[in-house]
Amino acid sequence: MREDKRLSAELWEEFRSLVTGEVFLHAEMARHTTMQTGGAAACLFYPQHTTDIKQALAFCARHRQRYFVLGNGSNLLFLDSGYSGLVIATSQLRGLQFEKDGLTAWAGETINSLLDAANTFGYHELNFLAGIPGTVGGAVVMNAGIPQASISDVVSEVAVLDRSGRVRVLSQSDCSFSYRHSRIRDDGLIVIWVRFNLTNKQRYDRRLLLAQRAIKQPLTYPSAGCVFVNPVGFSAGELIEKANLKGFTVGKATVSTKHANFILNLGGAKSTDILKVIDITQKKVYKKFKIKLKLEIEIVGD
Ligand SMILES: Cc1cc2nc3c(=O)[nH]c(=O)nc-3n(C[C@H](O)[C@H](O)[C@H](O)COP(=O)(O)OP(=O)(O)OC[C@H]3O[C@@H](n4cnc5c(N)ncnc54)[C@H](O)[C@@H]3O)c2cc1C
Numbered sequence: 296m297r298e299d300k301r302l303s304a305e306l307w308e309e310f311r312s313l314v315t316g317e318v319f320l321h322a323e324m325a326r327h328t329t330m331q332t333g334g335a336a337a338c339l340f341y342p343q344h345t346t347d348i349k350q351a352l353a354f355c356a357r358h359r360q361r362y363f364v365l366g367n368g369s370n371l372l373f374l375d376s377g378y379s380g381l382v383i384a385t386s387q388l389r390g391l392q393f394e395k396d397g398l399t400a401w402a403g404e405t406i407n408s409l410l411d412a413a414n415t416f417g418y419h420e421l422n423f424l425a426g427i428p429g430t431v432g433g434a435v436v437m438n439a440g441i442p443q444a445s446i447s448d449v450v451s452e453v454a455v456l457d458r459s460g461r462v463r464v465l466s467q468s469d470c471s472f473s474y475r476h477s478r479i480r481d482d483g484l485i486v487i488w489v490r491f492n493l494t495n496k497q498r499y500d501r502r503l504l505l506a507q508r509a510i511k512q513p514l515t516y517p518s519a520g521c522v523f524v525n526p527v528g529f530s531a532g533e534l535i536e537k538a539n540l541k542g543f544t545v546g547k548a549t550v551s552t553k554h555a556n557f558i559l560n561l562g563g564a565k566s567t568d569i570l571k572v573i574d575i576t577q578k579k580v581y582k583k584f585k586i587k588l589k590l591e592i593e594i595v596g597d
Pocket residue numbers: 329363364365366367368369370371385402426427428429430431432433434435436437438439440441479480484485486487512514518519520521593
């Protein structure tokens with residue numbers, strides 16, 4: 296074993312002895328992202344509660360290690376070279392609680408289980424999120440949504456941990472939500488729970504939205520959803536299609552012929568294949584329309 300790998304393994308073994316949640320060394324991130332590509336993280340950790348995360352933040356600060364917060368990995372591209380820091384996976388931070396006119400959900404709940412619970416209690420206004428394969432935390436950080444609505448429309452409070460391990464409760468306006476963006480990521484905050492306002496003023500049909508999604512989106516191959524944000528006044532997918540890039544392929548990564556803003560992993564793609572498709576797409580769209588496509592997905596790695 297190389298010296299730096301041995302030191303890294305010793306470090307994360309020490310970390311394992313300090314926390315309650317499960318710890319995995321050298322975790323292949325292709326198994327933890329919907330794109331199913333990318334190398335290994337030095338350490339993957341499943342905190343069981345807020346104290347566990349505080350321990351992790353303190354450990355990283357003490358040992359000058361980087362950390363990254365993982366929801367369901369549905370908006371990410373991990374580099375093939377991997378990630379030398381700690382990945383804090385929120386998927387075991389679960390819990391849902393109904394209150395008068397509201398619902399509190401822990402960050403690791405899936406959007407699907409959130410909608411199941413809300414619908415069981417007769418609330419249909421969160422249904423516009425149907426089919427988004429993320430967690431509550433990831434959806435709030437990304438301000439996930441569809442053209443008609445975004446999660447920020449229904450968020451009332453977000454409890455976060457800051458880098459120093461302090462819990463703060465942010466109001467909706469504190470989060471500075473905008474299209475597929477919030478200040479939570481910019482400030483390096485970790486979402487712990489989210490409170491939603493439920494009034495049933497707006498109702499969405501979950502089944503209909505899922506059916507429409509299946510018609511428009513290529514859901515049979517691994518992907519990270521829309522790769523680029525829509526430039527103001529344009530559809531990224533339409534620009535890519537008009538640049539004749541549907542079906543453009545590098546290795547096992549291809550621009551979907553169904554929805555041009557999706558890059559699909561045809562099986563065994565490398566993140567470098569996807570990065571090449573991204574690069575050429577950006578260049579061709581710029582050449583034709585003088586518009587720079589910006590990434591919606593996040594690239595993570597060393
Ligand atoms: C098939 C498909 C369809 C999709 N359709 C849509 C759509 O219609 N609309 C849409 O908006 N998106 C869509 N997406 C993209 C993606 O599902 C959303 O962005 C989702 O909200 C990401 O949630 P996640 O839990 O997977 O987050 P991840 O991908 O794991 O992380 C995304 C970002 O959030 C951060 N993060 C995650 N959890 C936390 C937390 N608890 N605290 C702090 N930071 C956190 C991560 O560090 C990262 O910066 C789609 C993706 C796929 C694969």
